[in-house]
Amino acid sequence: MKDVKAYIEANRERFLEELFELIRIPSISAESEHKPDMLRCAEKWKEFLLKAGCDKAEVMPTEGNPVVYGEKIIDPAKPTVCVYGHYDVMPVAPLELWRTSPFEPVVKDGKIWARGADDDKGQSFMQAKAFEFMVKTGQLPCNVKFMLEGEEEIGSPSLYGFCEQHKELLKSDVILVCDTSMIAPDVPSITSGLRGLCYWEVEVTGANHDLHSGIYGGAVANPINILCKMIASLHDENGHITIPGFYDDVLVISDEERALMAQAPFNEEAYKKELDIKAVHGEKGYTTKERTGIRPCLDVCGIWGGHTGEGSKTVLPSKAYAKISTRLVANQNFHKISDLFQHHFESIAPDCVRVKVTPCHGGAAYVSPLEMKAYQAAEKAMETTYGKRPIPTRSGGSIPIVAGFENILGTKSILMGFGLGSDDIHAPNENYPLEQFFKGIETIPYFYEYFAR
Amino acid sequence: MKDVKAYIEANRERFLEELFELIRIPSISAESEHKPDMLRCAEKWKEFLLKAGCDKAEVMPTEGNPVVYGEKIIDPAKPTVCVYGHYDVMPVAPLELWRTSPFEPVVKDGKIWARGADDDKGQSFMQAKAFEFMVKTGQLPCNVKFMLEGEEEIGSPSLYGFCEQHKELLKSDVILVCDTSMIAPDVPSITSGLRGLCYWEVEVTGANHDLHSGIYGGAVANPINILCKMIASLHDENGHITIPGFYDDVLVISDEERALMAQAPFNEEAYKKELDIKAVHGEKGYTTKERTGIRPCLDVCGIWGGHTGEGSKTVLPSKAYAKISTRLVANQNFHKISDLFQHHFESIAPDCVRVKVTPCHGGAAYVSPLEMKAYQAAEKAMETTYGKRPIPTRSGGSIPIVAGFENILGTKSILMGFGLGSDDIHAPNENYPLEQFFKGIETIPYFYEYFAR
Numbered sequence: 001m002k003d004v005k006a007y008i009e010a011n012r013e014r015f016l017e018e019l020f021e022l023i024r025i026p027s028i029s030a031e032s033e034h035k036p037d038m039l040r041c042a043e044k045w046k047e048f049l050l051k052a053g054c055d056k057a058e059v060m061p062t063e064g065n066p067v068v069y070g071e072k073i074i075d076p077a078k079p080t081v082c083v084y085g086h087y088d089v090m091p092v093a094p095l096e097l098w099r100t101s102p103f104e105p106v107v108k109d110g111k112i113w114a115r116g117a118d119d120d121k122g123q124s125f126m127q128a129k130a131f132e133f134m135v136k137t138g139q140l141p142c143n144v145k146f147m148l149e150g151e152e153e154i155g156s157p158s159l160y161g162f163c164e165q166h167k168e169l170l171k172s173d174v175i176l177v178c179d180t181s182m183i184a185p186d187v188p189s190i191t192s193g194l195r196g197l198c199y200w201e202v203e204v205t206g207a208n209h210d211l212h213s214g215i216y217g218g219a220v221a222n223p224i225n226i227l228c229k230m231i232a233s234l235h236d237e238n239g240h241i242t243i244p245g246f247y248d249d250v251l252v253i254s255d256e257e258r259a260l261m262a263q264a265p266f267n268e269e270a271y272k273k274e275l276d277i278k279a280v281h282g283e284k285g286y287t288t289k290e291r292t293g294i295r296p297c298l299d300v301c302g303i304w305g306g307h308t309g310e311g312s313k314t315v316l317p318s319k320a321y322a323k324i325s326t327r328l329v330a331n332q333n334f335h336k337i338s339d340l341f342q343h344h345f346e347s348i349a350p351d352c353v354r355v356k357v358t359p360c361h362g363g364a365a366y367v368s369p370l371e372m373k374a375y376q377a378a379e380k381a382m383e384t385t386y387g388k389r390p391i392p393t394r395s396g397g398s399i400p401i402v403a404g405f406e407n408i409l410g411t412k413s414i415l416m417g418f419g420l421g422s423d424d425i426h427a428p429n430e431n432y433p434l435e436q437f438f439k440g441i442e443t444i445p446y447f448y449e450y451f452a453r
Numbered sequence: 454m455k456d457v458k459a460y461i462e463a464n465r466e467r468f469l470e471e472l473f474e475l476i477r478i479p480s481i482s483a484e485s486e487h488k489p490d491m492l493r494c495a496e497k498w499k500e501f502l503l504k505a506g507c508d509k510a511e512v513m514p515t516e517g518n519p520v521v522y523g524e525k526i527i528d529p530a531k532p533t534v535c536v537y538g539h540y541d542v543m544p545v546a547p548l549e550l551w552r553t554s555p556f557e558p559v560v561k562d563g564k565i566w567a568r569g570a571d572d573d574k575g576q577s578f579m580q581a582k583a584f585e586f587m588v589k590t591g592q593l594p595c596n597v598k599f600m601l602e603g604e605e606e607i608g609s610p611s612l613y614g615f616c617e618q619h620k621e622l623l624k625s626d627v628i629l630v631c632d633t634s635m636i637a638p639d640v641p642s643i644t645s646g647l648r649g650l651c652y653w654e655v656e657v658t659g660a661n662h663d664l665h666s667g668i669y670g671g672a673v674a675n676p677i678n679i680l681c682k683m684i685a686s687l688h689d690e691n692g693h694i695t696i697p698g699f700y701d702d703v704l705v706i707s708d709e710e711r712a713l714m715a716q717a718p719f720n721e722e723a724y725k726k727e728l729d730i731k732a733v734h735g736e737k738g739y740t741t742k743e744r745t746g747i748r749p750c751l752d753v754c755g756i757w758g759g760h761t762g763e764g765s766k767t768v769l770p771s772k773a774y775a776k777i778s779t780r781l782v783a784n785q786n787f788h789k790i791s792d793l794f795q796h797h798f799e800s801i802a803p804d805c806v807r808v809k810v811t812p813c814h815g816g817a818a819y820v821s822p823l824e825m826k827a828y829q830a831a832e833k834a835m836e837t838t839y840g841k842r843p844i845p846t847r848s849g850g851s852i853p854i855v856a857g858f859e860n861i862l863g864t865k866s867i868l869m870g871f872g873l874g875s876d877d878i879h880a881p882n883e884n885y886p887l888e889q890f891f892k893g894i895e896t897i898p899y900f901y902e903y904f905a906r
Contacts, residue, residue, distance in 0.1 A: 032633030081692055090768055097662070136568050154764060179670070195667060208729035208882040209550070214648060215634070217780050218750030219741040221734035224775075225688070225753050229503045232680065232685035244735025276661035281674035281805035288672045297671030300678050301768050306755035307776060311607055312652045312813040314778055314851075315879055317755050322677075323760060352734035362767040379456025396654055397667030398767075426768055427663040 001445040005132045008438055014228035015441070016050065016112070016434075019050060019125045020105045022087070029065060029088035030152045032362045038065040038150045041087045046070070052128050053135030054146065060166075062158035065150030069169070072135065073143045079154045080143040082172035082411065083131070085124025086152030089116040090426045100386060107293075111431040112377075118432035119425035123178040123417060124148060130444035131388055139445070141452035149401075155197070155361025157402040163408040174374040175405055176447065178440060180395055180417030182231055185435060187265060190378050190416035193293070193394035194402060196328030196365035197300075198337045202345060204230070204320045204355040207293040210306075212315040221352035223320040224305045230355075231322060234298055238284035239299050241326070243344045253294050261289065264391050274422070290394030298326045309400055312387055323360075327396060334362035334400075363400015369414060374451060378416045381446035385439060415449065454898040460586045468894070469565070469887075470755050471501060471577045473558045476541070482518060482541035491518040491603045494540045498601055501524070505581050506588030507599065507706070513619075515611035518603030522622070525588065526596045532905055533596040535625035535864065536584070537854075538577025538632065539605030542569040543879045550881035564884040571885040572873045572878035576631040576870060579890060583897035592898070595906035598625055601881035602854075605632075608814025609854040616861040616870060627904065628858055629825040631893060633870030634847055638888060640718060641839040642728055643831050645854060646847035648749070649781030649818035651790045655798060656809040657683070657773045662767040663759075676759045676773040683801055683808075687751055691737040694779070695749050696797045702784045706747050706774035714742065724847065727875075741896035744848030749837045751779045776813075780849060787815035789854075817834060818855015821865060827904060831869045838892060 008015075027041040028034045042059045049057040055283035057070035067087065073080075092115050094282050100106045107116035112122060127146075134140040147170060151161045163170060180191040204223040211220060266289055272280065282291040291297065305320030307313035328334055328343070331401040342357040349355040368375055370392055382390040395415075402413045418440035424430050461468070461523070478495040481487045502510040502523035510523030515644050515728060518541065526533075527713065545555040545568050553559045564574060564661065565579035580599075588595040602612045616623060633644040639653045657676040664673060689695050719742055735744040758773030760766035781787055795810045802808040821828055823845055835843040848868075855866045871893035 030762075030766060032763065057530075091760070091762065091764065093722055093762060094663075100569055104677075118692045121723075127546075153766075194547070197667070197767070199767070201590070201765070206730065209882075211728070211875065212850060212879045213752050213778060214650070214780055215745065215848065215874065216728075217752045217778075217849060218744040219733055219735045220728060220730065220733075222752045224756050225684065225751075228681040228684040228753070228756075229688075231681040235678070235682075259477070275664070275673060276671075277657075277673065277805060278672075278807075279661065279803075280672055282672045282804070283589060291672040292668065292670065295671055298678075299666050299670045299675045299769055300681070300759065301666055301679050301766060301770070302759035302761045303773065304761040306753065307544070307546070307755040308481075308755045309544060309546060310485065311544065312654070312776060312778070313483060313606075313754060314650070314652070315753070316752055320756065321761075325666060325765070338476040349731075352730060354731040364808075395668065396670060397665060416563055421668065423661065426665045426766070429662075438769075 001139060001449055003137060004442050004445055007137065008441055015129050018336065019122060022118050022121045022125065023105045024103055026103045027088050027150065028091050029151050030091050038088065040148060042066045042068050042378060045087055049146055050127055053130035062162045064158035066163055067159065068146065068148040070146040071144065072140065074140060078142055080145060080172040080188050080247045081448060081451065082145045082170060082175045083127045084147050084175050084177045085127060086120045086149050088150045088153050089119070089121065090153050094428065099429055103231065107434065109434045110176065113429060115430050116226060117430050118419045118423040119430065120152065120179045120393060121438055122432040123419060123440065126440035127178055127419065129174065134445050134448060142448050152401065154362060157361065159401050159410065160404050163404065166370065167409060170409055172411055175400065175411050175413040177402065177415050178417050179399055180415045181419035181421055182417060183265065183391060183393065185420065185433070188382040188388065188390035189393045190375065190382065190390045191395045191417060192368045192392035193330065194366045194415065195396055195398050196323060196332060196334050196363050196403065197398040198328060198334045198341065198362040198441045199325040199360040200341060201358045201360060202322050205318060205354045206352070207318050210318050211453055213314040213316040216316050218317060222316055224317060226350060226353050227320040227322060230345065231300060232346060239282050240298070243340050245340050248300055249333065250296060250329055251331045256301060258290065261293065262287065264393060287357060293394035294329055296326055296328050296332060298324065301325050311385065327398060328365050330365045330367050332365065334364055338362055363398055364403035364405045368414065372412060374412065376413045377447050377450035378414050380450045381443050384446045385443045454592060454902055455587060456590065457895050457898055460590065460611045461894055463781060468582050472575060475574045475578065476558045476569050477556055479556045480541050480603065480606050481544050483544050493542065493685050495519045495603060498540055498790065501581055502599055505585035515615045517883050518610035520612065520615055521599065521601040523599040525595065527593060528596065531595055531766060533625040534901060534904065535598045535623060535628045536580045536599060537600050537628050537630045537866070538580060539573045539602050541603045541606050542572070543606050544572065547881065552882055559730065560887065563615050563888065564886045566884045568881060568883050570883050571630045571872045572883065573605065575885040575890055576872060576893065579871065579893035579896060580629065580631055582894045584896050587898050587901060595901050598623065606818060606853065609816065609857070611860065612854050613857050616857065620862060621707040623862055625864055628864050628866040629900065630852065630855065630868050632852055632872050633868045634872035634874055635870060636717065636844060636846065638873065641835040641841060641843035642846045643828065643835065643843045644819045644848045644870060645823060646783065647819045647843035648849055648851050649787050649816050649856065650778060650851035650853055651781060651787045651794065651815040652776070652778040652813040653794060654811045655775050655777060656903060658771060658807045659805070663771050663833065666767040666769040669769050674767060675769055676806055677770060679803065679806050680773040680775060684753060685799065686801060692735050694749070696793050698793050699790065701781055701799060703749060704784045711743065714746065715740065717846060718743065746847035747782055749779055749781050749785060751777065754778050781818050783818045785818060787817055791815055816851055817856035819856045821867065825865060827865065827867045830900050831867050831905035834896050837899045838896045
């Protein structure tokens, strides 16, 4: 890949300006008032794909937000890379914790600060710019298909059906995904596994309306107290999840593989210091990396009920709510887990309250074998630009659609991400180091080169 | 009390119009943006006290919201009744559950619907109109002092100091309070005991910022999960509160007194049906009425943390919060309970989180002996207008300042309230039956008559 560094250097400012145009569109898929922004963002992507060198590009409707599809077919006999990314972003609340406006990107301290700077506008835009470089310098060795969705952050509800409908159009030899992290700027890594996900909203109802906490307190069930008790009971004293059958399908990882994983550099003291915590907390018998890499977990992502405003209102509320999610590992079926949770949560409700469980989204875990040609191409690409062999890691995060691609399209994915743990994706002050952004653009063309050989 | 019914009949519409003027001022003491409304409401009360027949009335400053003081001294040798009430009201959230606008009173189905219709604008205004009747018809048998505060719903923080400063001004033989309920429209009762109160806000902090629930989930403490566990541990399986020392000072009620209390009419099936609950819930070994009357309790009045908006955001939040209150019974010292809770809650926090406990307001429980002359005057007054002897009851609610009056001014209070359990004070759709409002105005003058004898 001749002159890739020089091309990046010459186009540096334009790349950033273009990315910022995407970031400025607040394409929050979880909030319905942003529907028009989803369409604007998709149209903007179509424009960029055509400019970058696609022969054709279109905004294709789905049941939800559209998919942006683009392609450049140089020779049907050559291998085809399908680029996957998403143009939707996470909500931004609590807004008061942002140091800069989430949708007005700022470059400071060598980083881009904005919602979507990394996840996934920054990372998917690297793919577009790497493609542009190969096209403009006549070095593109593969056919390329772009598939950019607008619902990743809400579980890709429409993309499964879209893939079913367009199997032929989306046919490729590998799907390249830049939506994960590497260990450190000088420790390249490739995500060889992802956790799955299952998410529910629960509602606990006591009396049919809010009551005076003096007149009724002590005699009528308080749905907040009950909800707390139910949530507390979901873990035992060793941090194991108590839902019957929850661990049944979890694969036991061999001691040998655990020993191998333990070689990845990890400084628990630095980890604790960065998060400002005195102690880590999780399932007994596993290390921190194992707890996020090879073990499932259960977290309350949100809880609310009663008086949450200023002052000390004495109320015995009628309702309490929580959003609860589990992360799943390979071989756990998220449909089965969804049913197990719902059944268990309803079964532990005392008869003084009513409980409603609403399943939200879910997705399976994914594992990418290290023997695969595409994995080895990614390994060599990173070795070329970083000067060292990347470490295979298992991420605690989830990209449920990646397991979907395998099931529906029969295509494996490669998760070559350039994010860092400090990028605060899904949190206030999301950021993405310029160094990672440009290094990603530099590395991706080598993946194409080695994959085409 | 000659012609009291006729006077009420002749002035019925005016009484309501005047009350509505007070209700329309949104005097929510817990919300700082309503500060100007507190002053407007106090000035309006001063105007009404002068119109009703006070010789003088003034809005007196305190460290917080002002106290409205008014008096009519007919003869220093005669007994003096001090009228206590409050012009502040509870917050109105959740607004969407109100069927009518909370500060635009509506009369429908024989009831006034509005925030403050009962608690305490409606009930304290009965006292003003009963006083007006006695003055205008030349039948006032006692000296009268009005003391109306604007901070009852936030625990009367300034009234304690105000009483200390104005002991001489507030000197009286009894304090008459209309801020409680009776059993039913045809079952008059007098509140002979009130529970005390202690209220805290707690904050649990995990990592120093919100984290991605996939990347960190399972390895870093989730403050919502931890808070739920801590709250769940505050009750044991029998519904007893587990804070060490919490019950130490609770007086054991004799079996004889419990048997007497059990005679008050109470239909548990109707109670459950009204609240739409399948089962009551509380401390083992006590009846529903005992659980609210003679036993302390602990309730979470509000909880919040993480993502509480639309959609399924996968976040491992940095912080979780709860507002927790206990209701106390006679002999429990709220300062001691406040310290016990704070110490206990901090001590049960695991070292993976930080916990902050902020004591909010508190107040002691109160008991009014049935042998007291003032109690007997109230009993006879209700017997006169209702045709049956009122039952002494112990309310589960709290008016902390009532214990304060006893400590600071050395004056006992009489809690002759005309509210009903269905008035939904502190909740959406607060209401007050017209029948209770006018019956209160009719009954109060007889209290003066019997107390002056």
